[in-house]
Amino acid sequence: MDPSLISDPREAKWVAETSQLLDRQLKIEAEIPPVSIFQVPETITSKKPEAYKPQQIGFGPYHHFQPGPYSKMQHQKLLSLPRVLKHHKIPDFRQVLLHKVEKLVPVIRACYETFLRDDDVTMAWVFAIDGLFLLDLFRTYDRGHPINKRLLLLSQDIMMVENQIPFMVLKEINQALHSSSSDNFSPSIFRSFCEINSPLELCSRLQAPSSVQHLLHYMYFSIINNRPRPPAPSPPSPSPSPSPPSTQDNLPVVPxxxxxxxxxxxxxxxxxxxxxxxxxxxxxxxxxxxxxxxxxxxxxxxTTIPSASKLAARAGFRFQDLPQDEGIQHINVIGRNFYLPRITLNRDSEVILRNLVAYETLIMLDSDSDDYHPLITEYMGLMCGLIVNVEDVKLLKKENIIKGDLGEDEIVKMFVEMSGGCMLSLKTKEKSKLQEKIDEVNKVYESRxxxxxxxxxxxxxxxxxxxxxxxxxxxxxxxxxxxxxxxxxxxxxxxxxxxxxxxxxxxxxxxxxxxxxxxx
CATH class of the missing domain: 1.20.1270 (Substrate Binding Domain Of Dnak; Chain:A; Domain 2)
Structure with a gap:
């Protein structure tokens, strides 16, 4: 008999699995959520893949079973389960929590960019274990408890694009744990974690997004929406810019x-x-x-823009930090005063910034509307241009624009490496306000x-x-x-x-x- 006529059992298994999944998807009555958890393409990850793949702890179908993180943290996840269940007096994990999550799995699948081959039961276990662990961790931050080094090590993995857990999972688990107060559950559960770990200032709690897909979504929109609350008093006018130095002042004295x-x-x-x-x-x-x-x-x-030290020494620019409630959309140039938001750089900041840029890129590529603009990507491009050596870092630290524990050499290395490939070129219909400001600076600088x-x-x-x-x-x-x-x-x-x-x-x-x- 011709071997080509014999059906492959793997094909039959695939047909059966796909048929079952399709039947479940067709029975979904709830509104299908948009894709919000992406796999980061190699065009972004190639220069530094470890910044996008969890090293300590994996969440969700993409990374829960990743060998390294699984062996490191699976035991810790399982240890947290009985403690949390006992605290909330949940006698039967399967009946009270697991079955509820399993019913939600067909909807959860829609949140992920790629086809998830695991069956609903396996997925329910993954989301229940990971969701319960994360919920407990966010509560720890929210209560103001001291954050130990182990939790701090996990923060950069928790912020990765591929490591997100849908907010609906956390909401479902919270409802199972607090049936009487579940209506009060909101994305504000992410607030304390983001305040501690975000490199850039967040908007006020009142302006924070009330509907989000996941943690990274919350941090991203809290950063780009950081602006004074209306009605706000008019900010004081910046001090008059110093008169431009004379031509002779711009020329270096040469022995x-x-x-x-x-x-x-x-x-x-x-x-x-x-x-x-x-x-x-x-x-x-x-x-x-x-x-x-x-x-x-x-x-x-x-170059996109001269470095900070060159702008200061050769063109007389002065750098000033913006108020806390003015973020990256308020970057401004008035005369030769350059206003920038503060950025706090610690050990985990590079990974978080890289994943914010990647997330922004992916939601723009996935969206058909023109509502999105690469705000964080453009901001990071600006900073990569301003910071090319230690003198640039010293200048921006002196003006309170750069804060945090990261060393000057490490900051330079971070921005130089990030300028080399993590930011894809995204075409927009019109020039952004930030690009217009950069053009103003370049025009002044090149007129010397x-x-x-x-x-x-x-x-x-x-x-x-x-x-x-x-x-x-x-x-x-x-x-x-x-x-x-x-x-x-x-x-x-x-x-x-x-x-x-x-x-x-x-x-x-x-x-x-x-x-x-x-x-x-």
Whole structure:
């Protein structure tokens, strides 16, 4: 008999499971909730996957059975069950709580982005155990009890996109535990946890969202909706911005011994020409190709916004912290005063910020409406531009914009790493208010006289050289000694550029042309 005609038992099992799940889904009478718990794509997680996969404790169908967290915390979850049930005088866990959660499972499935293959009974056990543990943990925060180190270690895992438990599960469990007072259960159960762990200030309790999908949803909207409560008295006008420093004040004082030494540069041209005569043709070709590759960077590289220390030192910007009730939507630039919200950075802050950005990205990609705007993503992009070295961190700490226990080097490392891939480019129909403010800052910064000097003396010649060398290389053929001379000219240009950078500073990373035989 042809083996291809024999049905695969795995296929039959899949058909049976899918049929059962579909039958249950069709019987749902409750309103189907929107998808709110996503799997984070590799385009976001690739640079730092451990920031999106729980390391200590896993919740829900995505991570409850993940081997590492399961072995670490499953025992702790099970130990908390009898204590909580005894406290609430629940005699029969299965009858009072588990069966109620099981009836809710078909609706819960709709909250998850991917198809969940586990049967309803398994899912009910997972949600009942995880939900009861989380509910007890949030109560611990809410009562103001001391938070031990073990709980603090769990906070970053609890905030991960893939580790969320639907709010409806917590509400159902609370109803089973407190049948008489279940109507009072609200997302405010998340408040104390978020106040302790959120890197950014939250809106007031009265403005906090009253209808949420899960914990991360609550924190996200509490952050972006942080604004003064209406009617609010008009905030005092910012102090008048200091008069712009004169052109001469903007120019750094250059000691004579640090000025560009033209004589030594000319001597370098001669030395390099003699040096390159000794270099084999093959190495000349490689050097030529490296030069062609390097020049476009010098002529085209741009940054979103200059760093905080550069804005302060070179353009006279002053950084000031916003009031506590003004969040990321109130970032403002008035004259040369730059107003930013406070951010508290501790050990778990990077993971929480990364997952807030990921969540915002995923809800925007999943939504057909234009109601969402990448507010946190744009804010983090701004901070990644402002913070590139320790001097930037020191300046923002001095102005009370950055707080927390994280060290200065660690803060720099965090923002540099986050700028490298966790924030996807999201297109919007119109330019945001924050981007308009960034454009204002860049316009002021780029209008400096030294910026124009750099463009006309460095960037334009670099572009000309790139075009010229490319054309020469297309017809010179084997006459690599001619190209060698051209490369030596470009090398001198690079040295001049480096000397300029040493004196005046540059907007880009200094380029270093590596000569293989320079030390011979």
């Amino acid at each position: 004579i011994q640090q000025s560009l030494d033209i004589v030594s540069i000319v001597e370098t041209v001669i030395d390099l020409s003699n040096l390159i005569e000794k270099v084999p043709d093959k190495e000349i070709v490689q050097l030529y190709e490296q030069t062609i590759t390097s020049l476009p960077e010098l002529s085209t590289t741009k 006289p030294m910026m124009k000097v750099e463009y006309f003396l460095l960037e334009k010649p670099a572009n000309w050289m790139r075009v010229g060398l490319t054309r020469i290389g297309s017809f010179v053929g084997g006459t690599w000694k001619i190209l060698a001379f051209m490369v030596s000219i470009v090398t001198v240009f690079m040295l001049t550029y480096q000397a300029y950078c040493d004196v005046y500073g540059c907007e880009k990373n200094n380029l270093k042309l590596m000569l293989p035989y320079a030390s011979s």
